[in-house]
Amino acid sequence: MKRSNIKWEKQPSQRIIAYLCNNGLYIKDQALRTHLRYNGWYGKHVGQRLDYRTKECFEDQFEIDSYTNFISNNEYLYLSYCEALYIGEFFNLLTCYNGNQIISLDSLRSVAISNSHNFSKEYAVYKYFREFGWVVGLGLHYGCNFVIYKQSPEQCHSNAGIFISDREEYNSLDFESNAAKARMRVLSHVKKDLIYCYVKNDNVSICGVVARTKENKDSICYIKEYSNL
Numbered sequence: 001m002k003r004s005n006i007k008w009e010k011q012p013s014q015r016i017i018a019y020l021c022n023n024g025l026y027i028k029d030q031a032l033r034t035h036l037r038y039n040g041w042y043g044k045h046v047g048q049r050l051d052y053r054t055k056e057c058f059e060d061q062f063e064i065d066s067y068t069n070f071i072s073n074n075e076y077l078y079l080s081y082c083e084a085l086y087i088g089e090f091f092n093l094l095t096c097y098n099g100n101q102i103i104s105l106d107s108l109r110s111v112a113i114s115n116s117h118n119f120s121k122e123y124a125v126y127k128y129f130r131e132f133g134w135v136v137g138l139g140l141h142y143g144c145n146f147v148i149y150k151q152s153p154e155q156c157h158s159n160a161g162i163f164i165s166d167r168e169e170y171n172s173l174d175f176e177s178n179a180a181k182a183r184m185r186v187l188s189h190v191k192k193d194l195i196y197c198y199v200k201n202d203n204v205s206i207c208g209v210v211a212r213t214k215e216n217k218d219s220i221c222y223i224k225e226y227s228n229l
Contacts, residue, residue: 008150010039010040011040011091012036012037012039012040012042012087012091012093013035013036013039013091013093013210014031014032014035014093015093015095015096016032016036016087016093016094016095017029017032017086017095017097018079018094018095018096018097019096019098020096020097020098020099020103020108020111021078023080023081023115024078024079024080024081024083024084025078025079025081025084025096026046026076026077026078026079027076027077027079028075028076029042032077033045033076033077036077036079036087037077037152038184040135041135041153042075042077042079042083042087043078043083044077044078044130044137044138045076046075046076046077046078061224064100064115067176080138081108081109081111081112081115081116081119081123082112082123082126082136083126084096084108084118085105085108085109085112085123086126086127086130088105088108088122089105090127090130091119096108099193106132106161120163120199120202121164121199122145124199124202124203124204125145125146125162125164125197125199125204126146128150128197128204129146129162133150134148134149134150135148135149135150135151135152135153136148136149136162137149137153137158139161139162139163142161142183142186142190142192143161143163143179143182143186143218144161144162144163144183144187144194145162145163145164146161146162147160147161147192148160148162157190157191158192159192159193160187160192160193160194161183161187161192161194161195161196162195162197163180163183163194163195163197164197164199165196165197165198167198168198168199168200169198169200169205170196170205171199174196175196180194180196187225
């Protein structure tokens with residue numbers, strides 16, 4: 001099936017310097033963080049702290065003017081292994097450091113696989129939806145691998161939760177398990193679809209989509225919606 005054109009008009013164009021951490025990579029440079037957020041929406045800010053203060057928190061104007069204990073938010077941009085490899089392979093813009101040493105994309109992939117035995121499947125699914133123009137985020141809150149957005153998460157809610165099946169091909173019983181029913185219930189409460197993905201030799205197929213409405217339950221009519229924008 002032919003991929004549609006990438007949705008985002010603007011794509012990353014700057015060399016991204018990232019550093020390995022426990023479960024992914026992080027970016028220090030503020031300009032690069034902003035560049036990735038507004039050119040495809042990659043990564044998640046970490047190190048954010050809220051420090052709400054109003055006039056009532058201070059005794060007088062002098063104390064307000066003298067206050068210097070400001071907290072620096074958004075100290076790092078965290079990239080998952082999938083995001084980092086995609087930027088490196090698709091745009092050829094990633095320079096990855098492990099400490100003070102630059103490592104290759106093959107080495108980065110090896111690190112990712114060592115951290116997750118399902119990484120190859122996860123990356124195949126991540127690429128699948130990215131190349132159809134979706135923004136792909138982590139779906140842990142919904143018991144899924146990913147969630148996908150038509151636009152940036154600042155502009156819209158995610159449309160669906162993505163679950164990667166252990167099977168290579170669709171089986172109607174996949175949606176009858178207690179775990180699948182739990183995912184459907186959670187996602188239906190927030191008006192999201194549930195998509196099961198099947199990966200065979202790095203080829204991804206969508207063989208089951210649960211619609212948001214009860215009337216269309218167990219329908220696969222949304223397959224085209226998620227494969228073409």
